[in-house]
Amino acid sequence: MSTRDRVLNQNKVAKLTDIGKLIKDGDSVAVGGAWLSSHPMALVRQIIRSGIKNLHLMTILGSVDIDMLVGAGCAERLMFSFVSMEAYGLPPNFRRAVEKGNLKIDEISGLAIIIGFEATGRGVPFLPYRGPSGSDFLKQRPDFYKQIKCPFTGEDMMAIPAIKPDVAIIHAQRADAAGSIQIEGTAGSDLELAKAAKKVIVTVEEIVPTDVLRENPFKTKIPRFYVDMVIEQPFGAHPTSLVPSYVGDPWHMMKYMEMAASPESFKNYLEQYVMKSEDEYLEAIGGLKQTNLLKKLAREVKSL
């Protein structure tokens, strides 16, 4: 959609099964969230269910989102600065794919990826910054890092080219039907993803009347002229966190790590948890009892 179409369209509400209208085989897809927080996991699962393939994934700080897409065979290429399961270890599917040479990678620094998205969002072909001097990235990826001179002071600067994803996928707390998005807690660079991508799909915990957004307008981080589709999907970040709404699910993450340990058991993981509806998924991870616990844990915190 053009920006004008996005502004004219006051009803972007869709279902998860509609994402095939915007994501095609071979697209570059920037995945939102960071660390083990706020990843658009329901959209990740829906991409796998829909059998969308050969994606060029982009992540700044990825984790189970990237590992799952790679393990399910949806990715041909991956741009990243970091993919880690943090306390749970190294990402098993990502490791296997790279060590066996089954995934093409564009590894650059996290700041470079963010700055590349920002360049696109500002409509410029590159942006300068004080880059990673001395890093092997400079030798290895001259297509991403170019030494330039500041035209005013003559200082050495690093230029990063504009990075242009076809689609950005994001999960957040709340939206209205027109697609203005509220983010309350931990936030990666989802706004920069939305500014850079040609198409933007957002799942949210709840779709509310616009007046509800007006009660707390400072929480609205992505205005509707950046958004093409909004989908209501409670616990759409599970098993990652959506603080302050719910914490990540350590029990499910440990289950994931066990089942992703080999390609065979990972197939079982996909069968048991992914190749079904999101309602069935939430039942499979423990139903209301588990989701209520994760909500409660987000409230019960100890300050000193």
Add this chain to the structure above:
Amino acid sequence: MSKYSDDYSPAEMVCVAVAREIEDGDILILGSFTPLAFVSYVLAKVTHAPNIMYMAYSSVDAGPFQLTFGTYEAAATKGGVARWNMTECIHSLYLGVGVDVEPISSIQIDGNGNMNLSVVGDYQKPMLRGPGGAGAPEVVKLHRKMLGYFPSHNKRTLVPKVDFITGTRWKISNQERLKAGLRPGPMKLITNLAVLTKEEEGRPFRIASVHPGITVNDVVNNTGFELEVAKDVPETEKPTKEQIRILREQVDPYGMVAFDFMPGKERPAYLKSILEKEIKALGC
């Protein structure tokens, strides 16, 4: 009676040594989940450095909080006075005013101060694919103080030459750093055996201190690069009884600092036991 404790773990020794590098007035940032860094920051804040300001996830200037496994992110977020997304953090802190300290670990480090978080072996066909550097490629260079922490000081980690330079200090001496437009500050490695420091280009890391019970030979024999050894190498200051009490009673009652020091195989069971205790304490 001595103010120093004799009852502490290697993890607590490293944690206290990192906390001591934090000066009041510092700006600190947390990258990904690193329990040891979290605990060091909070310990510093509730003891000698009450005015430090830290960023944790998207939480600006979070207050001191108890480190747990299930709820640490929520705790950091609740205690903050503002929310900044990752872009705002890197603009203002990494690239703008600059962060003072952020402890960073890596798969390998060499005597030139190069850190590798990418691969072991050939880059194109690695034996081990690591997580990647996140912000490290820039911040190892940019931060005022570069603090590397290594739970296991050995020749596989402290190597003659890293297999890939993910990030590097680049300019070492204060003079060279100032000339390059960087803030002067030391590069230090805090390990389970010793504190090493690098002060000048072309000069090896120096053993600044060895931890109690460790000899200079232990350190030299477990380091894959050349070290400068002074005639009298001092002992690292032990944790005080007060620091250990605060760690165990307030900041880290579940023993999260031990996590980094544990072999990978033991970690899942340890995490499960922490979770059980946490849930019980919350009455969930």
